[in-house]
Amino acid sequence: MYQISVEEHFDAAHALRGYRxxxxxxxxxxxxxxxxxxxxxxxxxxxxxxxxxxxxxxxAILERFDHSCLNDVMPFDKINPSSENIAATxxxxxxxxxxxxxxxxxxxxxxxxxxxxxEYREG
Ligand SMILES: [Zn+2]
Numbered sequence: 001m002y003q004i005s006v007e008e009h010f011d012a013a014h015a016l017r018g019y020r021x022x023x024x025x026x027x028x029x030x031x032x033x034x035x036x037x038x039x040x041x042x043x044x045x046x047x048x049x050x051x052x053x054x055x056x057x058x059x060a061i062l063e064r065f066d067h068s069c070l071n072d073v074m075p076f077d078k079i080n081p082s083s084e085n086i087a088a089t090x091x092x093x094x095x096x097x098x099x100x101x102x103x104x105x106x107x108x109x110x111x112x113x114x115x116x117x118x119e120y121r122e123g
Contacts, residue, residue, distance in 0.1 A: 002048040003106065005036045006055045010066040014081040017071075026069070031086065032111040033062060035094055037103040049103045057097045061090055083110045087120035 010033070015026040035058050039048035064073055070081035079085050087110040095105050111117030 002039045002042070003036055004039065004048050004051070004054065004103070005034055006051055006058060007032060007034045008055060008058050008062055009033065010062045012065050012068050012070050014070040014076070016082060017080050019080075029112045031065075031083075032109075032117070033058065033090060034107075034109040034111075035090075036106040036109075037098065037101075038106050039103045041102075043102075049101065053101075057094065058090075061093045061097070083112050083116075083118040084120070086110045087118050091120050091122070 009030050011028065011030050013026055013028045016023045018024075035054065037049060037054065042048055065086075070076045070086070075089060076085065087108045090110070091105065091108040094108060098105050107119050107121040109117055109119040
């Protein structure tokens with residue numbers, strides 16, 4: 001089994017609704033996003049999956065979040081733009097984009113800072 005990961009980031013603002021503390025006010029992060037997929041076999045040139053292709057799929061998802069106020073961007077206009085919800089949202093969209101790919105989505109990790117992050121996986 002091979003596990004492959006790519007990492008991208010986006011810069012965005014968010015404010016956590018209903019949170020009692022600093023994070024209730026609008027503030028920004030450079031959100032680091034790591035996507036992990038697994039593959040059980042390699043292709044004929046020894047690759048499990050092309051990093052470039054995986055990165056392009058992730059970038060396509062993150063595009064609408066970059067330089068935005070997440071609270072105005074779907075689905076965070078309805079649900080709180082917490083790192084937990086961001087990770088689960090990216091996971092769902094990534095899973096749909098990998099439907100035809102020879103790999104299985106394992107996890108999506110979203111980090112708000114070097115010290116704090118969330119990993120989402122199914123189950
Ligand atoms: Zn925050």
